[in-house]
Amino acid sequence: MDKNAINIVYLGSEKRLFDWIWRYFDIVGALAALILSGPLFLLIALLIKLEDPAGPIIFSQPRVGKNGQIFKIYKFRSMAVDAEKRLAELKHRNEMDGRMFKIKDDPRITKTGKWLRKTSLDEFPQFWNILKGEMSFVGPRPPLVTEYDQYTAVEKQRLAVRPGCTGLWQVSGRNSLNFDEMVSLDLEYIQRRSLLLNIKIILLTFREFSNKGNGM
Structure with missing residues (x-):
């Protein structure tokens, strides 16, 4: 993707109407x-505490949402308590570019955390973020503040809508795609977003979730 290209995100009246309707969904x-999910939440909380009694159950972290607004995202804690402090020593293993950090077999992930991530159950507390209006079920993933600070003007357009728990990028290859491909898919989603597309993305997400549960 040409980072110097002018890419004006389309936010016409029909898209605003869709956003308003989808908010009720x-x-x-x-x-x-x-x-x-109440009973499942209790089970997960118990497993996290049994493995690490001193650590918190819920992990919160500042993220950048719609139009650059910062909010706290919530997840079940899947990493060791000192994970943030150990980030610097793992920077050299980053498999994405400097605007996004991701590595395979992250040594900071706990045993319970591996199961939570494999099944995506660590993301379930984000239902609270959705209820508060900070996120949506479908949309671009919210970046870290340090990642967002490195974005170009074009890349910042991926946050012209509420960030989501799943999105076009996540069901189009996810870890096999690079950062520029992720941005392109997010901008494509913003321009194409509709009830039909959102339902399709959610169904594809459920399929991936099911495949993970079956060890595929």
């Missing part, structure tokens, strides 16, 4: 998910 879905 987010509210109802998040409420239902929080209620139905």
Whole structure:
């Protein structure tokens, strides 16, 4: 992707209407998910505490949301308590470029955390972020503040909408794609977003979730 290209994200009236309608889907879905997942939340909390009694159950971290607004994202803690401090020593293993950090077999991940990440259950507390209006079920993933600070003007356009738990990038290759491909897919989603596309992305996400559960 040409970082110097002018790429104006389309936010016409019909897209604003869709965003308003989809917000109601987010509210109802998040409420239902929080209620139905209650027993599972308790089990996960117990497993986290049994492995590391001194550490917190929920991990929160500042992320950048719609239009550059900073909010705290919530996850079940899947890493050691000192994970943030150990980040510097792992920078050389980064498999993405400097604007995004991702490595395979991260040594900071706990045993319970590996299971949570494999099944994506570590993301479930983000239903609260959705309910608060900071996130949506579908949208670009919210970057770290340090990552966002390195974005170009074009790359910042991927946050013209609420960030999401899943999105076009996540169901189009995810870890096999580089940063520029992720940005291109996010901008494509913003321009194409619709009820049909969101439902398709959610169904594809469930399929990937099911495949993970079957060890595929």
